[in-house]
Amino acid sequence: MTRWLAALPVIALLLFAGLGLSQLLSPQKGEFERVSRDAPDRAFETMEGGVVTYSQPPGDAAIVVNLFASWCAPCEAEHPQLVALSKAFPGRVYGILYKDSPENGAGFLDRMGNPFAGVALDPDGQGGLDFGLTGVPETFVISHEGKILLHVPGPLDAKAVREVSGALNAPREP
Template identity: 50%
Template sequence: MKRWLLVIPVALLLGLGVLGAYQLMQPDDESFVAKADRSAPERAFPLLDAPEQEISFATPPGDGPVMVNLFASWCAPCRAEHGDITSLAEEFPGQVYGLAYKDAPEATRAFLEELGNPFEQIGVDPSGQGGLDFGLTGVPETFVISEDGQIILHVRGPLDVERSQQVAEALGG
């Protein structure tokens, strides 16, 4: 009889573990797209193909909002979202920028040579500090920055059709 009493706590723990794992596998998709209202980082990033030049998103280039996608060649979800980024770049010419996060320049160039380069310009963040300044939790992530340097949309994880639509609305508005 006493042995059965030992099974009850083990069964409860196992049940809670299964429930927790299920919840982790079924995240609320809305938590991955957030309206933001904070300043873009002041940090300037060297350009991939012209390291003597820099780009800063605190004062975004161009006349309207811009999208900044933080990506890396070693990131599988970055490959998966590349087509969506290319579509956005075609729809919003001059508004789509990239930031290579903790990636070797040669690897970034090979990645873009293989998949195509949809970005207007690409900054490099070899130490990862710039990504942290943005509020990055893991690549890929996409930020839409208003013309006055405010982050107005933050997309965690890879872009898909629905998330790309939200980015397009922010870029167009």
């Protein structure tokens, strides 16, 4: 009987370690939701020489904001998805160049093609932190009122493009 009692802490520790390992090996993407909140009220300088804020998005429809960098391999991998979104929703896809120089960003977009209606600069990364960025690339759909409707962590894939398209096509709330 005493051996059994002595083994209980070891068994509990092994069960706890197994549970932790299973969570590490199969995380649920999107468990930490960032939707239904305001876009950050931050003014970004743009590559084009202007200023933009996504709490008051340009135009009168929902937009896509993609945070990317020239040094980011997953950003390069998702780029064809952004090009497709840009063709499907002209003038509604915007980029934020995260912790990168305008020269490197321009080179990246020259090489890959520029799907963005405008590109904001975030050289120190504070704008990304205001969005709740966990790592580039990340994509946000922002309503015309400045509310974050959808957050896609990581590179866009076909499923994510369908979700983004659905959010962009959703009827406006009165």
